[in-house]
Amino acid sequence: MTAVEDKAIDAAARGAPIISVRGLVVGFGDKLVMNGLDLDVRRGEVLGFVGGSGQGKSVLTRAILGLVPKRAGEIRIFGKDRDALSAPERRALEQRWGVLFQNGALFSGLTVKQNIQVPMRETRDISQGLMDELAMLKIALVGLKPDAADKFPSELSGGMVKRAALARALALDPELVFLDEPTSGLDPIGAAEFDDLIATLQETLGLTVFMVTHDLDSLYSICDRVAALADGRVIAEGALGTLLKSDHPWLRAYFHGVRGGRLAGSLLD
Numbered sequence: 001m002t003a004v005e006d007k008a009i010d011a012a013a014r015g016a017p018i019i020s021v022r023g024l025v026v027g028f029g030d031k032l033v034m035n036g037l038d039l040d041v042r043r044g045e046v047l048g049f050v051g052g053s054g055q056g057k058s059v060l061t062r063a064i065l066g067l068v069p070k071r072a073g074e075i076r077i078f079g080k081d082r083d084a085l086s087a088p089e090r091r092a093l094e095q096r097w098g099v100l101f102q103n104g105a106l107f108s109g110l111t112v113k114q115n116i117q118v119p120m121r122e123t124r125d126i127s128q129g130l131m132d133e134l135a136m137l138k139i140a141l142v143g144l145k146p147d148a149a150d151k152f153p154s155e156l157s158g159g160m161v162k163r164a165a166l167a168r169a170l171a172l173d174p175e176l177v178f179l180d181e182p183t184s185g186l187d188p189i190g191a192a193e194f195d196d197l198i199a200t201l202q203e204t205l206g207l208t209v210f211m212v213t214h215d216l217d218s219l220y221s222i223c224d225r226v227a228a229l230a231d232g233r234v235i236a237e238g239a240l241g242t243l244l245k246s247d248h249p250w251l252r253a254y255f256h257g258v259r260g261g262r263l264a265g266s267l268l269d
């Protein structure tokens with residue numbers, strides 16, 4: 001194969017959607033949260049997902065993961081519709097992604113090392129010795145010191161909890177990670193460090209990242225594209241600069257309001 005062909009295949013693989021959502025409808029009782037939502041997440045990108053509080057960012061994440069039932073529409077991950085898969089095929093598919101839920105969601109009764117080993121124990125038939133080695137590798141990967149391994153979540157700072165939760169999300173060497181508000185609750189320095197960590201991991205591990213965030217700095221510094229949610233649909237999707245120019249009232253308020261104005265100003269100059 002020539003270098004040119006190689007590059008073309010590379011580009012095609014990068015551009016192919018890893019997650020493809022079409023016409024998604026999700027509701028609780030008579031309340032519709034998603035109402036005909038379309039979204040693509042491409043291989044190798046960091047997609048930032050924004051939207052007002054309560055608009056359904058976490059519900060969408062959970063719907064994609066198959067944790068919330070859909071009423072209509074299609075969700076494909078790695079080209080596969082989980083509804084069409086057998087139980088073993090679904091389990092195999094689920095091992096290709098990792099999740100950092102909003103609020104970290106570590107098991108409080110388990111140490112960091114034990115938390116990271118939960119997904120390994122559930123899906124792999126490997127010795128405790130090997131699991132210990134793998135957990136220590138993940139702990140180093142997310143920038144935690146080795147002595148964090150035997151600590152319980154209550155003994156960690158907020159930033160360390162996020163890192164530990166990320167280590168658990170990476171336990172099975174996923175190709176895709178879902179991060180729901182990974183920097184919320186961190187101070188600006190901690191948040192920037194966490195952004196750097198995500199960017200480094202994305203690059204070195206070739207991850208695709210679906211990241212729900214309110215953090216304008218994260219959108220600016222690490223997201224390749226941004227999608228915005230309002231009224232149960234994706235109202236805009238593209239480069240941050242494109243969204244900044246949108247006339248949609250929520251996007252205008254978000255990007256050009258008190259907090260976003262400075263960022264928009266610097267980007268549009």
Ligand SMILES: Nc1ncnc2c1ncn2[C@@H]1O[C@H](COP(=O)(O)OP(=O)(O)OP(=O)(O)O)[C@@H](O)[C@H]1O
Pocket residue numbers: 028033051052053054055056057058059060102
């Ligand atoms: N299991 C559930 N049963 C009923 N309603 C739910 C359930 N889960 C979520 N909702 C509702 O769905 C809507 C969207 O919630 P969701 O948690 O996805 O919002 P969000 O965009 O993630 O908000 P935030 O930015 O505050 O995290 C809310 O009105 C919420 O009350």
Ligand SMILES: [Mg+2]
Pocket residue numbers: 057058059102180
């Ligand atoms: Mg949420």
